[in-house]
Amino acid sequence: MTDQLHEVAVTVNGVHRSVPVPARRLLSDFLRHDLRLTGTHVGCEHGVCGACTVLLDGQPVRSCLTLAVAVDGATLTTVEGLAAEDGTLHPVQQAFRDCHGLQCGFCTPGMVMSACGFLADDPDPDPDEVREGMAGNLCRCTGYAGIVDAVGQAAGALRDSGADPRARHVVPSGPGHADTTGERP
Ligand code: FES
Ligand code: FES
Numbered sequence: 001m002t003d004q005l006h007e008v009a010v011t012v013n014g015v016h017r018s019v020p021v022p023a024r025r026l027l028s029d030f031l032r033h034d035l036r037l038t039g040t041h042v043g044c045e046h047g048v049c050g051a052c053t054v055l056l057d058g059q060p061v062r063s064c065l066t067l068a069v070a071v072d073g074a075t076l077t078t079v080e081g082l083a084a085e086d087g088t089l090h091p092v093q094q095a096f097r098d099c100h101g102l103q104c105g106f107c108t109p110g111m112v113m114s115a116c117g118f119l120a121d122d123p124d125p126d127p128d129e130v131r132e133g134m135a136g137n138l139c140r141c142t143g144y145a146g147i148v149d150a151v152g153q154a155a156g157a158l159r160d161s162g163a164d165p166r167a168r169h170v171v172p173s174g175p176g177h178a179d180t181t182g183e184r185p
Contacts, residue, residue, distance in 0.1 A: 003022035003023065003024070004022070004023065005021060005022060006020065006021060006023055006069050006072075007019070007072075008020075008021050008025075008030065008068050008071065008072045009072060009073060010071055010072070010073070010074055010075070011074075011075045012031070012035060012037065012075075012077070012078065012081070013037075013076070013077060013080055013081030013168070014081065014168065017035055019034045019035065021034060021068050021069070023067070023069055024067070025067065025068040025069070026063065026064055026065075026066065026067065026068065027054070027061075027063040027066040027067065027070075027071055028040060028042050028045075028052045028063035028064045028066075030068035031054065031063060031076075031078060034068075037078050037080050039078055039079040039080045039109050040052055040054055040063055040078050040109055041107070041109050041110060043106065043107070043138075044064070045064045046064070046065075047062045047065040048138070049107070049110070049137070049138045050062065050107070050110040050111070050114060050136050050137030050138060051106060051107050052064040053110035053111075053113045053114050053117075053137065054076055054113055055076065055077040055078075055113055055116065055166055056071060056074055056076055057074055057075050058117070058120065058166050059117060060114050060117035060118070077113070077116075077166060078109075078113070079108075079109035079113060081168055082112065082116070082168060082169060083168070083169060084168065084171045085168075086171060088169060088171050089169070090112075090116075090168070090169040091157040091161070091163070091165075091169065092115050092116055092119070092150070092154040092158075092165065093112055094154075094157070095149075095151070095152075095153040095157065096108060096111070096112060096146075096147070096150045096154075098150070098153060099146045099147075099149040099150040099153055100142070100146040101142060101146040101147040101151075102141070102142065102146075103141035103142055104140075104141050106140075106141075107138065107139040107140070107141075110137050111134065111137050111147060114133075114134060114136065114137050115133075115134065115150075115151045115154060115165070116165040116166050117166065118130075118134065118151070119151070119154060119155050119158060119165040120164065120165045120166050121133075123155060123158065123159055123165075124155060125151070125155060127152065130148045131148060134148070134151060
């Protein structure tokens with residue numbers, strides 16, 4: 001007997017997608033296997049590690065604990081939805097790179113998405129608030145110091161730019177901003 005399929009329509013990273021899935025399909029599997037957005041990582045599959053965190057209508061959620069059919073009609077952001085169209089990293093991604101907030105990188109998509117949600121709620125956190133805000137995400141590699149530094153750096157950059165941490169990065173244009181096209185004058 002085959003599972004009955006249910007059409008799930010979402011806007012993910014600004015693009016409308018609609019796919020028929022079984023009622024039991026997890027959001028993490030929907031993203032990775034049905035939509036081929038493999039930036040969302042799956043670690044524990046029990047809601048413990050946070051590697052699978054994505055933004056659901058702007059709020060961080062564990063995609064391994066969420067059914068795809070439950071998000072029909074929602075707006076989702078995955079780690080693929082953060083860098084600018086030209087590939088320039090989002091301030092949170094750039095800060096993780098600058099502050100050595102990752103080693104193997106497995107936890108990083110979930111860390112980055114949690115940080116985006118956290119900074120939307122608390123744009124000017126102190127290090128203890130960052131630790132508390134990121135406590136639901138586990139990393140096996142870094143010792144966390146770089147991650148805390150990264151979230152702090154990202155907070156400053158986002159405050160300076162006025163950008164919503166959950167939005168795709170937009171490269172500033174005009175005088176005073178570096179050329180990121182790679183073209184020589
Ligand atoms: S894979 Fe979802 S919380 Fe670990
Ligand atoms: S960087 Fe390896 S698990 Fe976090």
